[in-house]
Amino acid sequence: MKNTLIAPSVLAADFGNLQRDIEMINNSEADWFHIDIMDGVFVPNISYGMPVLEAINKHAKKTIDVHLMIVDPDRYIKTFADLGANILSVHYEACTHLHRTLQAIKSEGMKAGVAINPHTTIDLLEDVINDIDLVCIMSVNPGFGGQSFIENTYAKVEKLKALITRKGATTLIEVDGGVTNKNAKQLVEAGADVLVAGSFVFKAENPTQTIQDLKTLTNF
Ligand SMILES: O=C(CO)[C@H](O)[C@H](O)COP(=O)(O)O
Numbered sequence: 001m002k003n004t005l006i007a008p009s010v011l012a013a014d015f016g017n018l019q020r021d022i023e024m025i026n027n028s029e030a031d032w033f034h035i036d037i038m039d040g041v042f043v044p045n046i047s048y049g050m051p052v053l054e055a056i057n058k059h060a061k062k063t064i065d066v067h068l069m070i071v072d073p074d075r076y077i078k079t080f081a082d083l084g085a086n087i088l089s090v091h092y093e094a095c096t097h098l099h100r101t102l103q104a105i106k107s108e109g110m111k112a113g114v115a116i117n118p119h120t121t122i123d124l125l126e127d128v129i130n131d132i133d134l135v136c137i138m139s140v141n142p143g144f145g146g147q148s149f150i151e152n153t154y155a156k157v158e159k160l161k162a163l164i165t166r167k168g169a170t171t172l173i174e175v176d177g178g179v180t181n182k183n184a185k186q187l188v189e190a191g192a193d194v195l196v197a198g199s200f201v202f203k204a205e206n207p208t209q210t211i212q213d214l215k216t217l218t219n220f
Pocket of ligand 1: 009011012034036067141147176177179196198199200
């Protein structure tokens with residue numbers, strides 16, 4: 001029996017009713033809060049920053065999974081630890097010394113994640129996979145919610161799963177972008193452990209039920 005985790009992306013929440021949407025996640029079968037931080041440089045969009053995460057952290061009762069889409073993320077590792085992040089993912093493409101960055105994240109008491117863009121090959125993680133707690137495979141080009149899922153993601157998940165098994169690592173595989181009830185099961189069959197879903201959850205008529213449906217669909 002699988003234990004697939006569902007992480008609603010707060011990027012798609014209603015910011016005018018943020019506390020309501022946080023409580024919805026608290027009271028649902030969702031496992032994590034997924035928090036997207038964008039700087040307008042690494043990606044062509046600016047999302048939200050520290051004060052909003054501080055507000056979320058006051059109410060959130062589940063794991064806080066922060067995805068940094070920013071250049072030079074080392075500058076903010078301690079800041080995000082202080083703001084309550086439990087998992088901090090940096091982009092492979094944004095790090096010059098990825099191994100050092102992972103050590104710095106762990107030294108602040110957080111789990112260390114690496115996100116990879118659609119064009120970045122899994123092979124580049126080979127020498128560092130045993131140091132990574134979570135790999136976030138981007139199944140859209142990062143920067144915006146509501147984009148279409150890139151089909152090549154299934155093959156990337158399979159390839160990453162094989163690498164993790166071969167290296168005896170305990171790394172979780174997360175998929176982020178365009179996740180819906182159409183691709184969720186196949187992603188888990190390919191090896192995904194965590195599914196991030198933004199628009200599919202928050203634009204649904206009944207977000208709580210949608211989360212429950214995703215859980216049912218992916219735990220078989
Ligand atoms: O990282 C992201 C965008 O860069 C979002 O988490 C992702 O796009 C999820 O949103 P959606 O489910 O609407 O695609």
